[in-house]
Amino acid sequence: MKNASAWFAALGGALVLGTMVWSEVIVQQPDKKEGKVIVTYWEKWTNFEADAMRVVVEEFNRSQDKIYVEYLSVSNVSNKTMLSTAGGIPPDVAGLFGGNIAQYASNGAVMPLDELAKEAGIERQQYIPVYWNMCTYRGKLWALPTTPASTALHYNKGILEEAGLDPNKPPTTIEELDEMDAKILKRDASGKIVKMGFLPTEPGWWPWSWPSFFGGSLWNGYDKITMATPENVRAYEWVRSYTKRYGLGTVQAFQQGFGGFDSPQNGFLDNKLASVIQGVWMYNFITKHNPEMKWAAVPFPHPADRPDKANTTVIDLDVLVIPRGAKHPKEAFEFIKFVQSQKGMELLCLGQKKHSPLIKVSDEFIQAHPNPYVMLFAQQALSVNAASPPKTPIWPQWGDEIKTALEKINTDPNLSVKDALLAVEQKMQIQLDRVLESERKLGILPEDGSRPSEDQL
Amino acid sequence: MAKMGQSERRQALAGVLFAMPYLIGFSVFLAIPLLTSLYNSFTEYSVLREPVWIGVRNYADVFKDELFYKSLGNTLFFAAFSIPLSTIMAIALAMLLNTKVRGQAFYRTFFFLPSLVPAVPMAILWLYLFNGDFGIVNAVLKIPYGALGLEPPNWLSSVDHAKNVLITMSVWTVGNAMIIYLAGLQEIPQQLYEASDLDGASPWQKTKNVTIPLLSPVIMFNVLMGIIGSLQYFTQAYVLFPGGAPARSTYMYSMYIYDTAFRDLRMGYASALGWVMFVIILTLTFTAFRFFDKKVHYEG
Numbered sequence: 168m169k170n171a172s173a174w175f176a177a178l179g180g181a182l183v184l185g186t187m188v189w190s191e192v193i194v195q196q197p198d199k200k201e202g203k204v205i206v207t208y209w210e211k212w213t214n215f216e217a218d219a220m221r222v223v224v225e226e227f228n229r230s231q232d233k234i235y236v237e238y239l240s241v242s243n244v245s246n247k248t249m250l251s252t253a254g255g256i257p258p259d260v261a262g263l264f265g266g267n268i269a270q271y272a273s274n275g276a277v278m279p280l281d282e283l284a285k286e287a288g289i290e291r292q293q294y295i296p297v298y299w300n301m302c303t304y305r306g307k308l309w310a311l312p313t314t315p316a317s318t319a320l321h322y323n324k325g326i327l328e329e330a331g332l333d334p335n336k337p338p339t340t341i342e343e344l345d346e347m348d349a350k351i352l353k354r355d356a357s358g359k360i361v362k363m364g365f366l367p368t369e370p371g372w373w374p375w376s377w378p379s380f381f382g383g384s385l386w387n388g389y390d391k392i393t394m395a396t397p398e399n400v401r402a403y404e405w406v407r408s409y410t411k412r413y414g415l416g417t418v419q420a421f422q423q424g425f426g427g428f429d430s431p432q433n434g435f436l437d438n439k440l441a442s443v444i445q446g447v448w449m450y451n452f453i454t455k456h457n458p459e460m461k462w463a464a465v466p467f468p469h470p471a472d473r474p475d476k477a478n479t480t481v482i483d484l485d486v487l488v489i490p491r492g493a494k495h496p497k498e499a500f501e502f503i504k505f506v507q508s509q510k511g512m513e514l515l516c517l518g519q520k521k522h523s524p525l526i527k528v529s530d531e532f533i534q535a536h537p538n539p540y541v542m543l544f545a546q547q548a549l550s551v552n553a554a555s556p557p558k559t560p561i562w563p564q565w566g567d568e569i570k571t572a573l574e575k576i577n578t579d580p581n582l583s584v585k586d587a588l589l590a591v592e593q594k595m596q597i598q599l600d601r602v603l604e605s606e607r608k609l610g611i612l613p614e615d616g617s618r619p620s621e622d623q624l
Numbered sequence: 625m626a627k628m629g630q631s632e633r634r635q636a637l638a639g640v641l642f643a644m645p646y647l648i649g650f651s652v653f654l655a656i657p658l659l660t661s662l663y664n665s666f667t668e669y670s671v672l673r674e675p676v677w678i679g680v681r682n683y684a685d686v687f688k689d690e691l692f693y694k695s696l697g698n699t700l701f702f703a704a705f706s707i708p709l710s711t712i713m714a715i716a717l718a719m720l721l722n723t724k725v726r727g728q729a730f731y732r733t734f735f736f737l738p739s740l741v742p743a744v745p746m747a748i749l750w751l752y753l754f755n756g757d758f759g760i761v762n763a764v765l766k767i768p769y770g771a772l773g774l775e776p777p778n779w780l781s782s783v784d785h786a787k788n789v790l791i792t793m794s795v796w797t798v799g800n801a802m803i804i805y806l807a808g809l810q811e812i813p814q815q816l817y818e819a820s821d822l823d824g825a826s827p828w829q830k831t832k833n834v835t836i837p838l839l840s841p842v843i844m845f846n847v848l849m850g851i852i853g854s855l856q857y858f859t860q861a862y863v864l865f866p867g868g869a870p871a872r873s874t875y876m877y878s879m880y881i882y883d884t885a886f887r888d889l890r891m892g893y894a895s896a897l898g899w900v901m902f903v904i905i906l907t908l909t910f911t912a913f914r915f916f917d918k919k920v921h922y923e924g
Contacts, residue, residue: 416775
């Protein structure tokens with residue numbers, strides 16, 4: 168009996184040990200495949216966007232015989248990259264969001280790419296400035312672009328016509344936009360809104376960006392958050408003017424009638440909303456869900472008294488990084504370099520039907536591009552009023568605070584916009600101060616507290 | 625102390641070996657992470673860099689944090705309505721399902737079914753039911769509201785009503801508690817009911833004086849589990865109301881911990897939030913325990 172229990176325990180122990188070793192074997196995948204170095208690449212995209220990158224990856228794998236890129240579509244990619252980096256088993260390349268870079272760079276979670284880029288002949292001048300700038304933090308290069316996006320006002324010509332408006336004369340100022348909305352607005356017998364010209368909270372993806380359109384800014388670019396400037400207050404007052412004018416409940420009910428973004432019930436694609444601020448990708452969804460729609464894209468309107476704010480656009484960017492502790496950084500960069508070549512980039516951006524982040528674009532790219540407005544988006548990105556989110560590690564939290572503040576402003580007609588913005592400012596300034604302090608301690612910033620030069624921000 | 629003989633030592637060794645899988649599991653998956661998070665709660669820790677000791681600053685920050693009170697308030701509000709409502713619902717259902725009717729097994733399965741629906745699809749389903757434009761809830765409510773000349777609320781985007789959606793959803797999934805109550809009901813000796821019948825007790829009197837007292841240990845168990853579960857409420861709220869929208873009226877405490885840890889990379893502060901919640905749950909459970917202890921009727 169004693170013997171039996173000892174055997175049993177030994178067997179159990181061996182099983183546990185075996186499982187541990189086995190799981191380790193699974194995790195430690197072979198480094199090489201048919202003599203090639205395997206580079207693992209995690210990317211956020213799914214669907215046709217993932218397919219576009221798969222074509223580029225296959226092209227790269229065919230182009231040489233030393234490196235094999237293993238491409239994996241991963242959900243929630245920034246969290247998984249973060250955790251795997253902390254655990255010491257990151258992928259060799261990760262496709263993150265432009266807004267993640269400061270957070271990752273400040274935490275030393277990604278490799279600086281300056282040296283590798285220099286060797287490969289990749290330089291700032293080759294890129295549309297706003298996109299390159301999003302890839303840098305504190306004077307170093309941490310990422311390189313994949314597909315970029317800028318935004319414009321997309322409008323439905325058919326609805327403008329129905330309302331007796333000239334479909335070839337879209338609004339150019341905020342005031343004209345409001346007028347257009349007033350003319351298009353339709354209610355049914357019960358008072359329910361069934362059609363609107365514009366609605367600032369649809370889709371409401373960039374609540375932080377409204378100040379840019381009114382000449383405001385969220386901070387001084389380094390150490391001072393300025394949420395409650397008169398321009399910013401004006402911007403959010405304007406956003407709220409829509410729910411104030413038509414009634415909160417009525418607008419909410421109208422908006423709840425919209426289905427998901429990528430569905431035929433999308434308010435704009437369902438001909439319920441005449442215009443919407445959207446990115447270069449919107450073309451894909453129009454052709455998918457409402458190919459009959461007669462539409463156009465134009466720069467988003469500016470306030471009549473701020474003509475200097477014409478061509479304001481919201482910038483979004485997807486990027487490639489090499490996480491800290493990646494096993495094959497050199498080989499990983501070979502792949503990134505391939506994506507950055509004009510050929511690789513145009514293959515990817517054409518596949519995703521976006522514009523290229525590179526300054527140089529081939530004629531074939533423009534001709535083959537199905538989006539008739541693709542050059543508008545490229546030009547918008549070159550505008551001096553191209554607005555990208557603040558480069559700071561606290562941005563994810565800060566952005567969420569702004570989103571919540573706007574929700575509060577929108578749902579409470581009596582709330583002081585200034586107070587709501589001040590609350591965000593006070594809360595986030597504390598966090599910003601702490602981040603700057605720890606960056607000083609880590610030597611990322613000069614210890615004397617002086618403001619670094621523009622290119623070191 | 626007497627020296628252990630050889631065979632006793634062998635037995636002791638076998639005992640330790642048998643307990644080993646649990647002991648290893650407990651320390652690796654529970655004790656070490658627990659102690660690490662306690663340590664982290666006194667540090668500034670982004671997960672990606674080494675933690676930096678900052679003393680009690682995180683705890684001091686917690687009590688000054690407006691979002692801490694907001695999310696805790698939301699969570700307690702949810703618990704305060706969800707626990708009593710689900711308890712009443714579960715007991716009522718269990719009592720109905722305990723009556724001897726035809727198709728008893730069918731009804732029992734039927735009322736348990738909602739609990740088998742995974743949290744995410746269920747949340748999506750309720751999203752449609754409560755939609756302010758085409759939702760079936762408002763289609764029905766339109767009749768009484770319309771009679772009063774009112775519009776039914778926009779459940780999902782109204783700051784005042786969004787929490788009610790979560791509470792309603794929680795009452796819908798009382799199946800697990802219901803099964804436990806049902807088991808508890810079947811434990812109640814039949815002769816007590818027979819005796820009360822002889823004494824001419826009404827159904828209400830039987831419920832009040834026989835069923836509830838004899839069911840009280842089960843009620844206590846379910847309420848305690850309910851307190852713990854609802855204070856950790858996460859999934860449905862996270863799916864239905866991303867970021868606690870509208871205006872953080874549905875922002876639950878565990879969502880705040882999650883965002884702080886994994887979006888803001890402030891694991892130290894998130895750990896502190898977690899430990900504060902632990903103390904709150906411990907206190908509430910202990911209080912509930914003391915409260916019940918005087919009321920619970922233990923058979924035999």
